[in-house]
Amino acid sequence: MSIIGKNYIGFSQSADNAKTFQSYVPVSDSHLSEEFHPATPEEVQRTMQLAEKAFDEYAALPAAKRADFLVAITEEIMAMGDELLERAHQETGLPMGRLQGERGRTVGQLTQFADLIREGSWVEARVDTAQPDRQPAPKPDLRKMLVPIGPIVVFGSSNFPFAYSIAGVDTGPALAAGNPVILKAHPAHPGVSDLTAQAIVKAAKRTGMPDGVFSMLYDDGYEVGTALVQHPHTKAVGFTGSLKGGMALYKMAQERDEPIPVFAEMGSVNPVVILPDTLTAQTDSLAKTLAGSVTLGAGQFCTNPGLVFTVESPALKEFEEKYAEEVGKVTSMTMLTEGIRQNYFKLRDAALAEPEVETLVLSDEKVEGENQSQASIARVSGKAFMDNPNLHEEVFGPFSLLVVCKDMEELQAALWHISGQLTASLMADADEAARYPQLLRLLSRRAGRFIMNGVPTGVEVCPAQHHGGPFPSTTDSRFTSVGRDAILRFVRPQSFQDWPDSLLPDELKNANPMGIWRLVNNEQTKEAI
Amino acid sequence: MSIIGKNYIGFSQSADNAKTFQSYVPVSDSHLSEEFHPATPEEVQRTMQLAEKAFDEYAALPAAKRADFLVAITEEIMAMGDELLERAHQETGLPMGRLQGERGRTVGQLTQFADLIREGSWVEARVDTAQPDRQPAPKPDLRKMLVPIGPIVVFGSSNFPFAYSIAGVDTGPALAAGNPVILKAHPAHPGVSDLTAQAIVKAAKRTGMPDGVFSMLYDDGYEVGTALVQHPHTKAVGFTGSLKGGMALYKMAQERDEPIPVFAEMGSVNPVVILPDTLTAQTDSLAKTLAGSVTLGAGQFCTNPGLVFTVESPALKEFEEKYAEEVGKVTSMTMLTEGIRQNYFKLRDAALAEPEVETLVLSDEKVEGENQSQASIARVSGKAFMDNPNLHEEVFGPFSLLVVCKDMEELQAALWHISGQLTASLMADADEAARYPQLLRLLSRRAGRFIMNGVPTGVEVCPAQHHGGPFPSTTDSRFTSVGRDAILRFVRPQSFQDWPDSLLPDELKNANPMGIWRLVNNEQTKEAI
Structure with a gap:
């Protein structure tokens, strides 16, 4: 063609x-x-x-x-x-x-x-059959889809x-x-x-x-x-x-x-929180996984992890070094448009120039061609992050900021500065996570999808997927753009009261000719009426 | 107290x-x-x-x-x-x-x-279990509620x-x-x-x-x-x-x-359409039913039938007389507030004074007390209705306008002038209704609840109820304020990816401790995982 x-x-x-x-x-x-x-x-x-x-x-x-x-x-x-x-x-x-x-x-x-x-x-067919003899008033037949x-x-x-x-x-x-x-x-x-x-x-x-x-x-x-x-x-x-x-x-x-x-x-900064015991136990693998997620597709994903939160701990230095090493060896990629590339470098450079922001690494492996990206990570203290709203916004591209808080209290305070997100990730095993119920609620309130021990990139297309978070990550957190429920954005319910069976849509007919699941008189069933 | x-x-x-x-x-x-x-x-x-x-x-x-x-x-x-x-x-x-x-x-x-x-x-719990061996990439465990x-x-x-x-x-x-x-x-x-x-x-x-x-x-x-x-x-x-x-x-x-x-x-004018064969067959009972609905509770319902559409037919005169007779003998009621009463009479009088609007009856049975309503119905031709946007708006109170069209074609043209509504009613048996598929679609597009042979007043509280219609009857036609689905207005879906079972909400745990219906790997079931 x-x-x-x-x-x-x-x-x-x-x-x-x-x-x-x-x-x-x-x-x-x-x-x-x-x-x-x-x-x-x-x-x-x-x-x-x-x-x-x-x-x-x-x-x-x-x-x-x-x-x-x-x-x-x-x-x-x-x-x-x-x-x-x-x-x-x-x-x-x-x-x-x-x-x-x-x-x-x-x-x-x-x-x-x-x-x-x-x-x-x-x-979502619902059928409530008539009760003509109900007192004080008869109940009509109502069906909805x-x-x-x-x-x-x-x-x-x-x-x-x-x-x-x-x-x-x-x-x-x-x-x-x-x-x-x-x-x-x-x-x-x-x-x-x-x-x-x-x-x-x-x-x-x-x-x-x-x-x-x-x-x-x-x-x-x-x-x-x-x-x-x-x-x-x-x-x-x-x-x-x-x-x-x-x-x-x-x-x-x-x-x-x-x-x-x-x-x-x-857009979304998709915060990733790493708890200290987990950072210690998985220093190298976390660094590799995160580096892969930050740089995937030149960071041009709505699920790119733009902010990583952790606390001061003995394993931190080793993690930072490994993380920088992994990001540093990422080969540059062609970005989608000239505008996206220019915007990336402008916002990244602005972030790197903010007070107390320390560059951890800028990748240097270049491929031939125009419009190339450069993977970049930086670090800032929890306090400096909280004081500086410029650091809370998305940088579209392969950039991520590591926010190092002095303790878990400061980490939770820092998360209050994060707005609605498509995803939030928590790197922690069940025991360590269970020690911070307030942190779980904090992240829950802000995220459409809450991930344990995983990176936000990679959006599985399946019924349990919710790709849509609280404002401003989307305009309507009640709907997903991925998975079967994405269809719910383009419909409305309609009730049919006392309709003759012959005129009803097939989904609502007594015989249930399509054999679908329906809520009939408040019971889930595939039976005919 | x-x-x-x-x-x-x-x-x-x-x-x-x-x-x-x-x-x-x-x-x-x-x-x-x-x-x-x-x-x-x-x-x-x-x-x-x-x-x-x-x-x-x-x-x-x-x-x-x-x-x-x-x-x-x-x-x-x-x-x-x-x-x-x-x-x-x-x-x-x-x-x-x-x-x-x-x-x-x-x-x-x-x-x-x-x-x-x-x-x-x-x-609406949905569970998609992990497939760690899937190629080219493992599938995570995703759960949503x-x-x-x-x-x-x-x-x-x-x-x-x-x-x-x-x-x-x-x-x-x-x-x-x-x-x-x-x-x-x-x-x-x-x-x-x-x-x-x-x-x-x-x-x-x-x-x-x-x-x-x-x-x-x-x-x-x-x-x-x-x-x-x-x-x-x-x-x-x-x-x-x-x-x-x-x-x-x-x-x-x-x-x-x-x-x-x-x-x-x-608010809503809740159009009622009476097809000609049905008007002939049920002249008296339709007049009585409609009069009861228009005047119920002094018309102070969002489901009050403010517009009734029919066509010129031999039975029409008898219907009008009976309808006027029934409305005429309705006793006045105390209206909710002084403001509502004043607004009612202002809008009703304005409607009655519009060109070609003919008053059919004003009720005259008064009870003692202030703030009394007066049931009122009027009639206008389809053409005059279409030409006059003032007649398309709600008059909150016991007033209804009978729009008499010269034929079914004009009736359908008139309905194009109606905006979104909580309800629409069609008075017709299955055979007569089936002759007008275009009319059914016209009314469907405009209504949250589509009623056959019934009046809009009376909102059954049941799962199949949808009380919410296209704009401007509500701000969001996707949600109902009546029935179990009213709860959907105050929630959002959230996905949990790769969570340990112990930290998941009960609704999403493997054992399904609440015994609820869930969509597990795309099958409706109450089984544990």
Whole structure:
């Protein structure tokens, strides 16, 4: 397949805008030849009208048909083979192995959602049968299930060209639930976005989906995203990126005549706390594990461990030396964009220049090419950390600050200065952890996922995953972007009172034709009524 | 018990403010003698600090202890006997029978939440066990459940002195989930609020709850409510009232440094659509049923049917006459406050004065006393309705507008002008309803609860209830204020990765000591691991 560069408005292509932009290749600081056309306001309007029109038909399809569509997307993506991976590699600088893994995760996510909706119990069906003779008033028949809400706008993210972009963690569950999806492609990888959009359109046509179930628009500025979020047909927004970007969309959405939810994942410093006995027992392995996590993928993960807390202890010096040694030998990587690299060095240098911050190591193994990262770790005392809000913020990239507190009391005081996080990690065995119940509560209050003896990088895609923490790590800590519950962002419950069985959705019919789990008169059952 | 009139800051009482206000008695347009002290900024601060302090201890209590507390509240409320009902009757003008029923519902709600948390499956536990040998990377052990979020601010509402006030639909689930609750008492019924707060404090002490698990503050203005919503310790807000009031709180909460959810139920016109064959078949009974629903409780319900849609048909004239006759003989009732009565007559008169609006009947049976309502219905054509946005808004009180469309096409066009609603009703048998799939979708999109052949008044408290519709009927259509799922407003999911079994919450332990339903490796089960 070749890259088209036009906006995908449902099954049509459109390029009204004379202005274009091109793919940036970070490793060579150059541009590729294809031209991409930012959508015009008229194209946005056309897209949203088509999505709204498609909604009723798409939402009414049996779940099995929507599952076929999701599976077809995975097939079309895989059918593109290495062409897709190579384009992603060019546009992001990410290694082929990582991209292959990310593609696998993306296809896996879509397959999980196909399985989820085929099985059907995810709609949380509840049935309370009528009691016509109840005194003083009869009880009606009430049935409830989750239903789709309408067109969903999704922003592709720069650091995951597959898993958090065109066919990623927002698109999959939004489509699975029965909502049309409108993508705003990230300008950092328009080519891979274009190819993926072609795969989705092909899958939609092949499985008989309504025109408008999926659209994708380009922009290298903010106009298209703004118009999409403000459009009255839009019912929710998915976004992964910076705090600034997420909050801009969030505020925009709240200021609409009809406020809508924005699920923005906005960054996190993912504190790691190492208790002293554990530091002593596992000095070397902790240093290695942490160094690997801090530098993984040039630190370009929302789960990068940006702050590591521990206390003065005899093992500390050896740990610091080993940690510095491990980080020091990390080879540099191409960062995603010129802007991300510049921002990384700016924020890192600012952090290193703060009072009482001592650089532990700056890695020096360089590879050829532009836009290279440099892994860096530093150390600061608990007191200096508490006194300096500049040190509490995320530095996106392979940087981490070791906060050395004088004792456990100071460590807990320092944690009060940490805001909401995607994750928190505690390095401790059960006995040592149990000695600090207040510390466990402190970390719990601040984290969406609380890890024992593990690093935050690596987000398993499974039902028990919660990838979403208290503000400001996300705009809504009640929802996850990873795992089956990600679908709950794009639905609402609806009750049906005294409906004739023939008109009810299958999930709520007496016979339970889908054989799903339901709460019937307050009992979990798969039985018919 | 006697009324104290001081703010309940945890287990202490406080009345720093020299300014006071008194209970208004609507039926006699007079005031009672007791004085209530609005909270000062310092009292608000003290209250929130105490709530924050209580949170960790309260959240860590076993669910059975919290259930004991909820049951104790019901016992203390019932122990107050008629004194509580009589005070409510004085302050609201609502009939004793209604208040007795509402008290029963309130106690029933609390009991349902006690049962829910004792059983325990509501936490939506999910367990994915580790696969240490998985390739290419081991799979960690992940477990997830819903956890409480912190202090919840609840605004008492004017129209339900029990069920939506101090111990009502927000307080019950917030406490059940493990959150401290801070009430802002509604100034329309401070005495019944005071007595209920005493009952809750007594129950909290008797069952060994931490000081600060519950507080209640007075105000007859907006300062206290504003300070509570803006306070950094507040993690969510529950409100039932006007669109203006709800949106003011919502915007305030979004403008905080840390935005928090506001669950505001703000009003609804609850459209009722009568299909022509059904109008013909059930002319008299429909007229009676509707008249009863429009005038119930002087129309002071969020589920009052403010708009009734039908089409020109031979049975229409007879229906209108019967409907007018039934509404005409309704006896007037005391309205809740002077302000509500004035607003009712102002908005009703404005609606009746709009072009092409024809008054069908104004009831004339008056009872003695001040603040009396007057049931009123009017009629307008579909076209005039569509052309006039003033007719689309709620008139809080016993008023309803019959919109007569020239055919089903116009009726469906008219429904496009209706915004989000708590409920929609369709009067039709299965065959007639099935002829209008587009109409079903139109109503579905707009309603939280979709009723067949029934009126919207009467909100059954049961698991399948969804009392919460698309904006602007509520600020968040994903959550209900009635039924067991109301608890979902006051929690967030949290994942525990690779935790030692001994430190996990009981709900997630291998042995499943609470015997709850869990999703274990993607299968629903009560089995241990």
